[in-house]
Amino acid sequence: MPSSRTALAAAVTLTAAAIGAVTIAPQPTSAANWVDAALDRLSLEQKVGQLFVATVWGKSATEAHPNNQARYGVATPAEVVSRYQLGGVIYFNNSSTDNVDNPAQLAAFSNGLQRAALGSAPHIPLVVAIDQEGGNVTRVESPATEYPSAMALGAGRSQEDARTAAAINGRELRAMGVNQNFAPVADVNSNPLNPVIGARSFAADPELAAQMVAAQVRGYQDGGRRTETVSSSAKHFPGHGDAATDSHTGLPRIDRSAEDWRAVDLPPFKAAVDAGIDSIMTAHIQFPSLDPSGVPATLSRPILTGLLRDELGYDGLIVTDALGMQGVREMFGDAEVPVLALEAGVDQLLMPPDLPLARDAVLAAVRSGRISEARIDESVRRILKQKWERGIITRPLVDVRRIGDHVGTPQNLAAVQALTDRTVTLLRDDADALPLSGNVLVAGVGDTVNPTRSPQALAAALGGTAMPTGTRPSETVIAQAEAAARDADAVVVLTNNLSVFTQQRTLLTRLIATGTPVVAVASQVPYDAGFVDAPTWLATYSWRGVSMKSLAKVLTGEVSPSGKLPVAVPDGADPTVIRYPYGHGLGR
Structure with a gap:
């Protein structure tokens, strides 16, 4: 066995080589x-830096962005990494934090950030x-491969398909320099009105969800050589x-017994642990039967350490x-939250809304003796x-x-x-409407930015x-659609969340x-089929181009629909009545 000094020398050699090379033996x-x-x-400061995975603004390591200056006091993502000696960064493609243009740009961005980490203390990638995740939560879009939602995979019932999707996703992400994917979602979507999970979940059935989660963990982490895979x-x-509140905007309370x-809820997480998963993400939810104190699970020692x-x-x-989500900020301030999370058993602190404040709070907790350096x-x-x-x-x-x-091969x-x-x-x-023929009108929700997932694309294919x-058609739009429908041989209507968009x-x-x-x-959640008594209903669980x-x-008629519901679809007016049971599907 090499000595600690030999190991350190090897690490320094690797670091030096990495700055100027692509592949390191x-x-x-x-x-x-x-x-x-x-x-x-x-040093203590460097150890604390390793705990944080932060947001950065821009699309290259050297791009100056005013949000970096406002949040961190430096202009570029590379400077954020160096100044705060970060353990990690996270990419987004939304309007407030857009890091992604295309796969090549993201790969170059990743390299730039790694060089910033390797070129400054503590010289750790x-x-x-x-x-x-796939489906609605997709950060890197075409020309990268896009994926159906987790619930779509649950409808397909194939563990091998779930593993394949994760393996391809992981290899493509790693080729772009991403090495950690916050997926799969292991939540069992037991509440049809859940405002934040929905089709991100594989199923309402714990056993099916557990099977799919384990398959995806294997795909992400064992889908190639370790330098070609990602942590899941x-x-x-x-x-x-079972949440009825979105933890981005509030603190959900789940009144389920510990036995229930x-x-x-437990089986998919146990399956993930048994499959050797690299990380588990916490929920900003109250779960009184597991911790009667009422603190969010993210800050709960009985939940994170005890369970x-x-x-x-x-x-x-x-x-x-x-x-930065309201669910974890509702009870405590931004300086106290990271300290409580560490005391509860957390290792990585994701996206603190005020990184300098959070870092200083953790350092102060160690220096005061509240948290030991050994912890x-x-x-x-x-x-x-x-x-x-x-x-x-x-x-x-x-x-x-x-x-x-x-990527996107x-x-x-x-x-x-x-x-x-599948x-x-x-x-x-x-009405025996399928397959369709003649003049087909395609109405409903769509994406005006990406034509691959719009009514236009579906109409072109048909x-x-x-x-x-x-999502909110006006009376004028509805009347225009009625007139157009009367001149059509058939109408396809894409829906998305009828429980909200009446x-x-x-x-x-x-x-x-x-x-x-x-x-x-139903182009997102299948529960839409419980709200309107249409003679023909299909569920795709995703509006992605794929x-x-x-x-x-x-x-x-090119493909026979073979999916089976991974959830039960209740009546929209009376949820005690099940319109379409779990496992239902009229295809082969």
Whole structure:
């Protein structure tokens, strides 16, 4: 066994080589020895820096952005990494934090951030994280491969398909320099009105959800060599599936007994632990039967240490959900939250709303004796171990020139399209409307920015006419759709969340009343089928382009719908009545 000094020398050699090279040959140093050597040379400030995974603004490491200046006092993402000696960063593609243009740009961005980490103390590569779940939560879009939602995979019932989707996703992310994916969602969507999980969950059935979660963990983490795979993260422990409040905007309370929690919410997380998952993300929820104090699970020692660590025997990383979410800020201030999270058993602190404040609060807690440095070492050791075992230390950089060889390849696109074709679910076809023919009108929700997932794209595939009506169609728009429907041979209506957007219910009801055959498609949550009594209902669980292509194949008869409901669909007016039971599906 090499000595600690030898391990440290190897680590320094790797670091120096990484700054100027793309591929680094693994050195004959064990994880334990490298971790010990690396930890020994870190100052307290550097250890605390390793705990944080932060948001950065911009699309390259050297892009100056005013939000970096306002939040961190420096202009560029590279300077944020260097100044705060970060353990990790996370990418987004939303309007407030847009880091993503395309795969090649993201790969170059990742390399730039890694060079910033390697070129400054403590010379340790970053965790580069993302939420690339598939379906609605997709950060890197086409020309990268896009994926159906978790619930679509649950409808397909194939563990192999779930594993394949995760393996392709993981390899593509790693080629872009991303080494941590905050997926899969392990929540069991037991509440049909859940405002934040929905189709992000595989199923309402704990056993099916557990099977799919385990399959995806294997796909992400065992889908290739360790330098080609990503760490996965099951979320959101102890289970967000019965929430009636969005934890981004409030603090959900789940009044489920501990016995019911073990029967419903626990199985997917246990399956993830048994599959060797690298990390588990916490939930900002109150769960009084598990911790009567009422603090969010993210800050609960009985939940994170008592249940996850001690009972389940989990010794991987525990990462918080984003600390800027209202669910974790409602009871405590931004300085107290990270300290409480560490006391509860958390290792990684994700996206603090005020990073300087959070870092200083943790340092002050250690210096005052409230948190021991040994407790900090415990978390840093787990973080460093994951970086070693996932190959981040030996190969932090990626080859931007070869991005097209790995991302969005014809083979990957074909494989994911094939498995998505197996997810579309036919709930009802009383009018025997399928397959469609003639002049087809496609109305309903769509994406005005990306034409691959709009009514226009579906209409083009069907040789029909598109009439996007949006999530909140006005009376004028509804009347125009009625007039157009009377001149059509059939109408396809894409719906999205009829429990909230009642205007879509009105549109669908009035189109049915025209007498023209109507095919309703739940393009996000299948629960839409409980709100309007359409004669034909399909569920795609996703409005991504890959799902719309599968839908077009079903509508034209090219593919027989073979998905089975992974949830029960209750009546929208009386939830005690089940319109479409779990496992229902009229296809083959």
